Amino acid sequence: MTTRPIDVGAAVRRAAVTYPDVQESGPVGGPDGRQEVTVARVTLQTIADKVGVSRMTVSNAFSRPDQLSAELRETILATAAELGYVGPDPAARQLARGSSGTVGVLFTQSPAAAFRDPIAAEFFASVAESLAPTGLALSLLPAAADGDRLAARDVPMDAALVYACVADTHAMHWLERRGLPLVFVDQDPTTDRAATVLLDDRPGAAAAAQHVLDLGHRRVALLTTAWGLPPGVAPDPATAGVGHVSRERVEGWMSVLRPAGADVVAVHMSDNLEEDALEAARVALTLPERPTAVLCFSDLVAWAVVRVARELGLSVPGDVSVVGYDDSALSRTVTPTLTTVRQDLVAKGRATARAIERAIAAQRPGAPTGEPDHVLVPTRLVVRESTGPAPAR
């Protein structure tokens, strides 16, 4: 973790807004709760005119209470409530203040995947949790739209989080062009002024590979994602990974397997989805020389391997050892429980939130121009039931 403590509080305080307690402000719509049909919009000026002060003073009544006397403030707030004024317009304030209180989130595989992929979901949960105290909202940006609206270009934000995206996207390019502070997670940054949060995948993958070697396995299959590529055996195990994460994991595995002279075969699958995984598992387990250990890109894939093994009458770990990745909930609920490489998603989310806060702080004029954060999140092997000694030949 390379993060240093940072006083976000100061930024927040600066933007401080003190409103009267909402409960006391009376009903919506008018003095006696009638649902008035919006007549000419109520603005600061409306209230200023009614009270007989300048517009600025009304603004201060809401945004900088220390700038005017308590009584006058009371009068202004009362009049505002009376006129049904709900407080400074967020859009106008954004423009004037130059800050939006929003962090964009780009995730190429559609924002929906951020909820459906358990690993992504847990990560974002942690980010959301860590960011909540700052009051920043997380804005999930659809990467593309049928219409002409493009969120990455059109939504105001103070910074953006880019998670496991295809880099060469319109949305990505726009985020860059806008000059927003960016934090790349699980992905190579496309610009050097961006912060990064990366998983320390190689040692984790290496540990997994060492584990099966220690158990006596010599014929090992790698199940890797090759986003979009057709499933099948990869020509060269050493370069079978496609995409940052996949590549790192393959390199970690190979860093141990190659020197040990293990017999390695890599099987591609198109996406980290159940269907793809089952298909790839079938390919791997029906190879002429069946591997006795399978190292998988994810727990989801590992579970698919377990099920296919069963289908084929193979026992896990009796005939085949299986290692997952991520240590998702799945790895603990299925039978057998999965040996896997754990990544601390909570720490990763927290580190990301910090990186975002710091990136925003650094953006502010007059801020010391430090280097952007580069965080490496540790991984470690967790041995459970799905791995065992290689079967005697």
Place this chain on the structure above:
Amino acid sequence: MTTRPIDVGAAVRRAAVTYPDVQESGPVGGPDGRQEVTVARVTLQTIADKVGVSRMTVSNAFSRPDQLSAELRETILATAAELGYVGPDPAARQLARGSSGTVGVLFTQSPAAAFRDPIAAEFFASVAESLAPTGLALSLLPAAADGDRLAARDVPMDAALVYACVADTHAMHWLERRGLPLVFVDQDPTTDRAATVLLDDRPGAAAAAQHVLDLGHRRVALLTTAWGLPPGVAPDPATAGVGHVSRERVEGWMSVLRPAGADVVAVHMSDNLEEDALEAARVALTLPERPTAVLCFSDLVAWAVVRVARELGLSVPGDVSVVGYDDSALSRTVTPTLTTVRQDLVAKGRATARAIERAIAAQRPGAPTGEPDHVLVPTRLVVRESTGPAPAR
């Protein structure tokens, strides 16, 4: 589903923005890619001056290409690229246009829970998916903040989705006061001008109850959530539900159990969490007269009951039948697989997205003021392995 087709496309087209393809626009920062330290900001006016046209024409070059000749537009775009102008400022545009392209999401149990609770996650995934084509971004609003920033009050949005929230919250009040179009999901609306998407829980729960009755069970436990209340046996099964969803389910169960004269006991748990569920399950299964069937608020709870039953040496469904709720992934992955009440989360998400689109459309000036949507999402019983005939006494 009460939704009617709606032409969101029209709205999007109206707000159409046609930019030159980002790939062609040259590098960021300046004509030759240098990372220029922001000199006086480049605005429409800068370009207008340089090209020698009015600012409005430059605006049109970006936002309404049909309003000027192709050549002039080319010139303008070229000059813009040269000056490093990245396109109209989103915040300014928002203010001028009066629309933000963002939908707020309020979820009292912290935005993190939107990712962690599998049911919520799947629901939001579906909402995000259905909303993606419109280009609207989903903004997750932290309900409270330590600082003075309050997203529900300060983030510009075109509408807000309120999901299973505690109604009496500052955040909620602000959404109302702002007069935003609101869509309430799984929750009683607090205002009559809001749309609602509710689960048709009673028939589903009733079916679950009927199912165990049909299997001969006469002593039935209900495991309900009573947000925040201490765990334990509820004084009156009929009113054991706390919160909209919980209440509906209890009423559904009771609508069948009461007339049948079943012996019903309700056990409260504080929250829909694993720990609470295990505790409640222990209470239920160690009652002096042990129930032979347990109807649960969720699959998570049902699974907890299954595990506690095992701990106590009881077989499921031999000694105890267990019925879950929601038909989450869990209900299919655990052993035994769970009998449960299915809710179609994808349909629910889709209906919500529609309701949001329609609410936004209705908001636009001149739109026909129709009634807000009120959608009821169907439920149905799915019988699996966790229920069986009542044990002979």
Place this chain on the structure above:
DNA sequence: TCTCCTATCTGTACCGGTCCAGATCCGTGG
């Protein structure tokens, strides 16, 4: 040749705030 229409631009008036540099007024210390 004259009129009218359409395609292109331009000007002005907002959109609804915030920032910052004064201007006032008042009590206080010298």
Place this chain on the structure above:
DNA sequence: CCACGGATCTGGACCGGTACAGATAGGAGA
């Protein structure tokens, strides 16, 4: 009695666009 500092309040400029009602000019139709 007067300069001075702090607490209040005000004015104008600015944030960066968009909407809409003209103004202008070139070409079609009569």
